[in-house]
Amino acid sequence: MNIHILIIFFLVLTRTIVDPENSSVLIEGVLFRCRYLGSTQLLVEGNPTKASRMMQAQEAVGRIKAPQGESQPSVEVDLFISTEKIMVLNTDLQDILMDHSLRSISYIG
Numbered sequence: 001m002n003i004h005i006l007i008i009f010f011l012v013l014t015r016t017i018v019d020p021e022n023s024s025v026l027i028e029g030v031l032f033r034c035r036y037l038g039s040t041q042l043l044v045e046g047n048p049t050k051a052s053r054m055m056q057a058q059e060a061v062g063r064i065k066a067p068q069g070e071s072q073p074s075v076e077v078d079l080f081i082s083t084e085k086i087m088v089l090n091t092d093l094q095d096i097l098m099d100h101s102l103r104s105i106s107y108i109g
Helices: 050-064
Strands: 002-019 022-041 075-081 085-090 096-101
Touching (some): 022 050
Antiparallel strands (some): 002 022, 022 075, 075 085
């Protein structure tokens, strides 16, 4: 499982972008300007409980977060959210860094 940690700023735009899987299809969604902090993979076996998923999320944040007193490395990206997928794009919209269909995303909250 990939855990993607993002800090979202205040800039919100509605955009239409080309579906990377089918260039003749346009997808409407909302675009957030963000700072991408990183991602990490966690191995998950079986059907974890909510408590174990929370511990996994805390472990992922611990792997990515810079130690106290050090600066947190980050990259400016655009987070595109539609009813079909979530995509992370570089800020000039020329490169797709991540592309996840909504059915493949799990929320821990």
